[in-house]
């Protein structure tokens with residue numbers, strides 16, 4: 123089965139990442155089908171994309187006519203069957219291997235033989251997913267960063283079975299989104315999370331060692347290393363459950379202590395303090411501006 127140019131895209135999973143990815147692909151000119159994997163309000167999702175495009179128009183980054191055209195290219199649905207005709211599927215559902223494999227199994231029966239499948243997983247194995255499909259040669263990792271509309275990088279992860287023509291077709295599509303593709307071999311965490319997760323973990327160790335306070339460590343890294351966010355603000359932004367699961371997956375895979383989730387991360391996660399999305403993590407976002415979580419100052 124030959125691989126052709128990617129002309130249409132399906133995104134499975136309409137969480138923060140899936141929604142952001144679909145926003146980007148429709149804006150870049152690809153007819154896009156966004157499938158919400160769980161029951162819910164698809165109109166509300168489309169309204170959110172409309173709102174994001176509206177901000178682009180307000181900032182002079184998009185013409186009103188282009189906004190309308192992009193919205194016209196975006197179909198939001200809960201029906202997996204509507205992915206039947208797409209050239210590329212980008213899966214962005216729950217970070218659970220069994221759930222993802224089940225979704226790809228269903229997609230194998232729905233999508234055309236030439237369609238390329240990809241997963242936006244952070245730290246699960248692409249190979250483990252690819253070998254469970256009927257198209258391991260047309261299966262890749264396509265890893266976007268949060269927030270997807272703003273972050274330029276997309277890691278493209280290949281396995282021992284990936285057809286170079288599929289890699290080429292996906293790289294071209296990613297470049298057409300205005301993103302920068304970087305090729306990586308399938309390996310838990312790829313490049314960025316293998317470097318970024320231990321960095322956030324190290325910051326937590328420095329805090330628990332008493333080197334400096336949470337906000338001073340963040341201030342130091344913003345002003346001393348020109349990072350847009352310090353490590354604690356970033357961890358809260360990503361979500362402490364996500365950081366915890368990434369660290370756990372990396373630790374299980376490599377067995378290196380630098381990936382082991384520190385106690386403070388585990389305790390915040392167990393108490394439902396997951397960062398920005400729960401309004402409290404390393405910082406308390408109930409206050410404006412956010413202040414360090416009082417429980418971590420005692």
Ligand code: 3HC
Pocket residue numbers: 181243244266267268269270271272273315318350351356360364
């Ligand atoms: N959606 C779309 N665009 C957004 C956005 C969002 N949620 N948040 C910010 N932006 C855009 C803004 O429109 C703005 O664009 P402009 O300058 O062209 O107008 C630009 O990003 C900067 O935004 P702001 O001025 O509002 O805010 P900041 O300057 O504070 O930037 C930030 C916000 C882009 C989030 C910046 O703080 C940043 O880059 N932080 C680091 C984020 C990061 O490291 N992400 C990677 C996380 S790891 C990951 O995703 C891996 C995964 O596997 C877990």
